[in-house]
Amino acid sequence: MALRIDQDHSRFKAIVRGKIKQNLRKYVQQGEMIGKKGKDTISIPVPFIDVPHFKYGHKEQGGVGQGEGDVGQQLAPGNVEPGDGQGKAGQGEGEHSLEVDVSLDELAQILGEELQLPNIQDRGSEKIVTTKIKYTGIHTIGPESLRHFKRTYKQALRRQISMGTYDPNNPVIVPLREDRRYRTYRLENLPETNAVIIYMMDVSGSMGDEQKEIVRIESFWLDTWLRHQYKGLESRYIIHDAVAREVDRDTFFHTRESGGTMISSAYKLCRDIIKADYPAASWNIYPFHFSDGDNWSADDTRLCIDLLKTDILPQVNQFAYGQVESPYGSGQFIKDLREHVGESTNVALSEIADKDAIYSSIKDFLGKGR
Template sequence: MPTESDILNIERDHWRFKEIVKGNIRDNLKEFISNGSILGRRGKDKVSINIPQIDTPRFRYGKKNSGGVGQGEGEPGDSLGGEPGEGEGGGKAGQAPGEHELEVDIKIHELAEILGEELQLPRIEPKGRKNIASTKERYNSIRSTGPHSLRHFKRTYREALRRQVTVGNYNPDNPIVVPIRDDMRFRSWKEEKQPETNAVIIYMMDVSGSMGDEQKEIVRIESFWIDTWLRSQYEGLETRYIIHDAVAREVDRETFFHTRESGGTMISSAYKLASDIISNEYPASDWNIYPFHFSDGDNWSLDDTDVCMALLREHILPHSNIFCYGQVVSAYGSGQFIKDLREHFSKNDQVVLSEIPGRDAIMQSIKDFLGTGK
């Protein structure tokens, strides 16, 4: 039985499990850990997050047997609209493929909270026009008066039922519930004042020949999480995307993540374009500006690197909250660029550098970037 002591017996097992997931002990289990981080797939307005699971192998039926019995509405041929599986309340279906990865659906704004909590990210202190507040109406409360178009049926019904039960004229054998005027409930809004702050993220990515699919996937995952976090911090967040090899161009989100170019690398081209975008469209007095650059660290020439440093120092840094540089490891990159940045800006806490050797390092890298609270 649980005793008065506050120390839980489970803590030893919990600790050991976490150590296994981190890969510190029981190396042989490592390959069976499903998705050791909370990064998951993205749906329309929901995201699946994974909680790490290690499954114990047992003999089980093969794929041919996939399928099962479900319960609910629908005609033969209708889609179930997702993966069947064991949910709360205990389904028996669980023979769907991929079920050993535990996924839960979560709304994106909740996700930002979880991320913030997991990584212990500080709230961002925005700059800009702090004193100007905008008001916003949110339908999040209930009143007893209102127009019929806003009637809340369930609440109304509940009130009526409650009243009838209390006064004793509810008959379970003939359960007719008639709401009277006092039972009516309506949706209502509250006004919320919000300081108006604007932010823009400028993503720059090296798409030269040396950046492979895996490197781009890392950038995709990482930028999604950065997006999620910054969106939770700023009302109006804009994003711009720049890709570059030897020349830079601005692209839409889709292209950003799916382009593969070849050829040389001139990082300065991207910095030049970014600095143009900033000075033409985003006055620093009104905007919180976040340039992010991802590359494998291979630049064309030392001369170009010098141009980059100058652009950063004179045009980008003075306007930005922080400048983040993430370096992914590729088979071809020399990884020199981060060293150059370190050399030039090691004393400047506006410049955040992070190396991302693989997917496992994404979380740490996000923490590097956003942990500054700027």
């Protein structure tokens, strides 16, 4: 239920987040509540704002208005009460942190506004339909499991009163067969949008921890955004070196393998997954591939481009390739892609040099609104 205070609450959150009223934001302070979870203490951030106040002096003595005074006499504030403690003030600026807990949905909204991401035009939304049961009315027949107790009781009560068998001193109501009332339902068709992200990552020897960190951060944001756009988003994860395999999310981000790089193996697997589980007519499909761009051979690259052109691109909303710079430099693969499929409208290519480049890379990937 919506409470009256919700409007005040969201206004406060907007101020804290710096959306409105910059002049108030400077008063935001970071309080916290300390909670306990088992043995660990946890800190729950509670931001608050204190508007500036006039303060009374320490004592009603001294200060301004103490008489004629001599030239040069200082207008001193009231004496500081003893006991305020001694010691020097610290030097240097402290670290100001502001932590606002926001829901992922809000985060996605902020991301969208910040990067000016277009909302996704989804395709096939009319084709996909789920049926939902909606209870619409009351009927005199139906299964016992749907019996409406209150309506049945009322009906019986009404009948007994009109028949004169109702006794206020002994108000026993006995429903007969014809008193019973049942809920009825209708099956409604609801259009539904389905989306799947297929993450592919190169885990060959040249992809270090830092590269994986970049991929992890970037895929978190992609995930958040697409989740905001589609209800019921699915994710699939593929890792590959010279061979590809499907893994769970945890493995995806934590595997360190070594070996060569055959990107085509991942694309083949991606194609097979799409073919098996996600018919293009009813799914919005987003393959994201991250690699350092060092493919094993030109032959394999050619194979990749073939796979993309004939199998993957016609099926998907957008194919995205992010090339992460590794200690061994940035590879050739993105150039090959740019040359052969860079013209396609549903291909997004991005080079991610370091963590700071994630921001613009997200924009490269999501800026097309597909």
